[in-house]
Each structure stands twice: as structure tokens, then as C-alpha cells.
Amino acid sequence: MKTLLINPTYFDPIRYPPANLAYLASGLRAAGEEVAIIDVNIGPRCVDAIRAFSPDVVGFPMMSFSEPTVAKFVKKVKKVAGAKVVVGGPHVSIMQEDVLASHPEIDFAVIGEGEKALPELCAALRGKRALGSVRGLAYREGGSVLKTALREYNIRLDELPFPAWDLLDVRRYDFLPVVDSRGCPYRCNYCCVKDAQGRAWRPRSAENIVDEIQWDIRQFGVRRFYIDGDNLLVDAGRILKICDGIRRRDLRIRWVATQGVRADLATGEVLSAMRGAGCEAVGFGIESGDEEVLQGIHKGETLAEISSAVKMARDRGFYVTGCFMVGNVGETMSSVKKSIAFMKTLRLDAIYVNSVVPYPKTDLWEWAKSHAIGFREDRAFFPATLQAGDVEPAFETREFPRDERIRAYRLFLREAFWTQVRHHFPRRALFGILLKGLKERLAKLAYRVSGKDPRERVLKRCDLWRENP
Numbered sequence: 001m002k003t004l005l006i007n008p009t010y011f012d013p014i015r016y017p018p019a020n021l022a023y024l025a026s027g028l029r030a031a032g033e034e035v036a037i038i039d040v041n042i043g044p045r046c047v048d049a050i051r052a053f054s055p056d057v058v059g060f061p062m063m064s065f066s067e068p069t070v071a072k073f074v075k076k077v078k079k080v081a082g083a084k085v086v087v088g089g090p091h092v093s094i095m096q097e098d099v100l101a102s103h104p105e106i107d108f109a110v111i112g113e114g115e116k117a118l119p120e121l122c123a124a125l126r127g128k129r130a131l132g133s134v135r136g137l138a139y140r141e142g143g144s145v146l147k148t149a150l151r152e153y154n155i156r157l158d159e160l161p162f163p164a165w166d167l168l169d170v171r172r173y174d175f176l177p178v179v180d181s182r183g184c185p186y187r188c189n190y191c192c193v194k195d196a197q198g199r200a201w202r203p204r205s206a207e208n209i210v211d212e213i214q215w216d217i218r219q220f221g222v223r224r225f226y227i228d229g230d231n232l233l234v235d236a237g238r239i240l241k242i243c244d245g246i247r248r249r250d251l252r253i254r255w256v257a258t259q260g261v262r263a264d265l266a267t268g269e270v271l272s273a274m275r276g277a278g279c280e281a282v283g284f285g286i287e288s289g290d291e292e293v294l295q296g297i298h299k300g301e302t303l304a305e306i307s308s309a310v311k312m313a314r315d316r317g318f319y320v321t322g323c324f325m326v327g328n329v330g331e332t333m334s335s336v337k338k339s340i341a342f343m344k345t346l347r348l349d350a351i352y353v354n355s356v357v358p359y360p361k362t363d364l365w366e367w368a369k370s371h372a373i374g375f376r377e378d379r380a381f382f383p384a385t386l387q388a389g390d391v392e393p394a395f396e397t398r399e400f401p402r403d404e405r406i407r408a409y410r411l412f413l414r415e416a417f418w419t420q421v422r423h424h425f426p427r428r429a430l431f432g433i434l435l436k437g438l439k440e441r442l443a444k445l446a447y448r449v450s451g452k453d454p455r456e457r458v459l460k461r462c463d464l465w466r467e468n469p
């Protein structure tokens, strides 16, 4: 059985290799299945490749924000290949059988991890087992959507084969991801990882991670990596061992941990070890500069912990990034001003500001359903999370009405921009910030005029996306 995996999620200008699909492909290969991957970010000529491979099954990953994009791709793929279509990924694990109910053109939905479920589905399609025996599967039968027993999040990550990067042209990407763990025990109100990957933190061993990095260097000549996991530092002993392994094996890599680093877990010892092992950038999800808001969103961190972690990282020469949110539970214009004031004290190298979006089934989503005014469950606002333009807030509250939310968001963006300019002046990075600011402004203008995400141009380059492929 031939399975083709297609990455429909578009990025611009950085290219992130699809770790999800590389893992799925290695799972399929381990089960003796034939598999190929197409990334629409890389290969604009997909139609010929699909016809040449002639797949029996085509798989797409689906996030909440990419649901409409995937739905459109599925229709086109059906025209070109006529294969069975299966979707998986965070949005599917969260919405489960609802995904099939909303998209008649999709045949199967895999809920949870796919490395074992996908080969089992292929076996079922070959008639070797019953569909009903594949755990974590939603499928159609006699006009209704059925769901099998859920699959537990219990894959032992060290036992998985390394991601099948050989199926992608790795030279076309900026770096390779290393998925260090799955699942998260924390309870941030806006986060869906508990449903997407499970509540328990499942780490890979330090040795297994360093083996993978060494294998990537030997096989593909790659020396730039990023940590693609949610919680790198939960076990301080493990991260120290990872750094020690990188140094002892003399791997000479450059890597970044711009996500997955919690400020409350970032000790001086851990940060020094990371820096010594070639880590150049760390990023903190700061979210708010108001202690009460931090508590309200169950971040489990204090402003003092954040300040201290950022300072320790700066002192060790990291490029330090920080992400903030505007409009969370309990937020008002005055708390946003506190966030701005806090942001200015941190001397961050790069600052990202997002207008809050309640993703399905998160605590924030549940809260918004009962407390917020004008909460739109239709998810049509998801493209807004891509920072493409001035964001229409997903909801408003009496204490923080819509117009004020927009004003606060714009104010934060402006202050973040000038804070970065002042911070980098007169260093070379200043040029990059100014260029980024200019590009963002043009993108916003295009967004406002056309109502379309300008970064769709990545999709438009792809022949499968264009009408009548």
C-alpha cells in the first residue's frame, strides 16, 4: 500500500521541516509500507509528483488554523489521485469524529499519535484486519461516523525509529527539528497540548536525542537544529546530560530552543550548559507582565522568575526572545500597559505579540463560551493568529471591549517594535528589525485591503492549490 503524506501548512520566510510527517513516514516504513512526503512549502510542482507516486492513501496533518486549507487540499487531491484521505494532528485529536462530520470528503481521522495507527489503518485497508480494531480511528460506515476506542498516549519515544528526513530535501530547510519529548503536565489555560499529546511528560533519553543529532550530521550534513518540543527543561539532569553528550562527542552544532523553555525551570547551571553545547537562542513564553493575569491563566510562573531567567540568559550571551499575549482572561487596558512596561525592563532581542485566540477545547475556549461577548466558535478568525494583520479580537468582555482590545494590541506591537529598535541600535541587527517592521506593515496593509492572508502566496505557488490542477 502506498501512502503519500502532504504538509499543507505554510510558513514564510522560515521553512520548518514537518517533524510530524517524518515520524509518521518512519513508522510506516518500519511496518514495511511504501511512503513519500510532499511539503508544499518546498515543491511547487506537486501534481506530477502525486500522479507519479499514485498513492492509495493520502495523509494530511491538521491544526485548528489550517483546517480550511487542508479541506481545500483534500478536494484537489481527490481529483488528482482519487486516493483515500486520512487526517491527523492536534486539531483532529481534539475534535475527534467531528472532523469527519464537518468534512465529507475526508475518509479517516486518526486521533492521537500516528506512528502505529497509520500502518494499522493501511493493514485494514488491505483487508488484513477490521477497521473497528484500529484504536484511535474515526471512519464512516453506512452514512454515519464511527469512532473506535481511543489510543493511549504511551508510545515509548526512544523506541521509535528516527524521523525519515531522507524523504525530504533537507538542504532546502533552515534547520532540522529535534522532538525531545511529548506531552505536558502544566495547565496554561490557552493550551491544547493535554489533548493533542497527553498530560504526562514523556521525555526521550539524553542518549537517544544525542544519537539522533549525530545521525543527522552523518546522514545529511546538517549542523543547525531547533528543539521541537514543549518542555525541554522538566528534568534538569536530562538536559545537562544532553549538553554533555553534544560536547563529549564533539558534535559542533548550532541550535536554538526558542520554544519549550519555561522560565521557572531555567537555572543558571542549565543555561550555562546549553550555551556551552552550542545553543544560541532561547525563547520564553512570557504572556503577561501582570502578576494577576499570569495567575489567572495558570501559567505557574511569577514575574520575578521570568525577569531572572531572561537576565541569566542574556548574561550568558543567548539571543533571547519573548512572546506576549493580549486579551487573556482578566486582562484590561491597564494590565496590557503593565505588560508593556515589563517588556521594556527585559531587554529582549526579539519580541512577539499575539492577540489571544481560544483554541478548541482549551480552558480558555470553555471560559470564552460562558463569559465572553461575541465569541466566534466558527474558527474563522484563526488566520489572525498568523500575525498577518490587525486582529479582530476573538471575543470581548465588558471590562475590555473590542475597540480597546484592538487599541491595546496595536499599542503593544508599536512599543515592541521601538523597544527592539532601541535595544539593537547601533548594532547590525537593527537593519533586520527595520526590514521586518516594514514587511509587517506592508503585509498588514495588503491584509486590510484584500481581506486575505498575504502569505497565501506560498500556497499559490503550489500547482495543487491552484484551481483545476
Ligand code: B12
Residues within 6 Å of the ligand: 009, 010, 011, 016, 017, 018, 019, 020, 021, 023, 024, 058, 059, 060, 061, 062, 063, 064, 065, 086, 087, 088, 089, 090, 091, 093, 094, 110, 112, 113, 114, 115, 118, 179, 183, 190, 191, 192, 193, 196, 197, 228, 229, 230, 259, 354, 359, 360, 385, 386, 387
Ligand atoms: C514546533 C511547533 C511549531 C513550529 C513549527 C511547526 C511545524 N510545522 O513544524 C512553529 C514555531 C513554526 C509553530 C508555529 C505555530 N504554531 Co505551533 N507548535 C509546535 C509544537 C510545539 C510541536 C509540533 C510538533 O512538531 N510535534 C511533534 C510531532 C511528532 O507531533 P504531532 O505534531 O502531534 O504529530 C503526531 C500526531 O499529532 C499525529 N499526526 C500529526 N499529523 C498527522 C497526520 C496524519 C495523516 C496522521 C495519521 C497522524 C498525524 O501523529 C504524529 C506522530 O505521532 C506544537 C505543540 C505540540 N506539542 O503539538 C505547537 C502547535 C502545533 N502550534 C500551535 C500554534 C497555535 C501555532 C501558531 C498559530 C502560533 C502563532 N500564534 O503564531 C503558529 C502557526 C504557524 C503556521 N503557519 O503553521 C498549536 C496548534 C493548536 C491547534 N489547536 O491547532 C500547538 C498545538 C501549540 C499549542 N500549545 O496550542 N509551531
Ligand code: SF4
Residues within 6 Å of the ligand: 184, 185, 186, 187, 188, 191, 192, 193, 230, 262
Ligand atoms: S503552554 Fe507550554 S507549559 Fe503551558 S500547558 Fe502548554 S505546553 Fe505546557
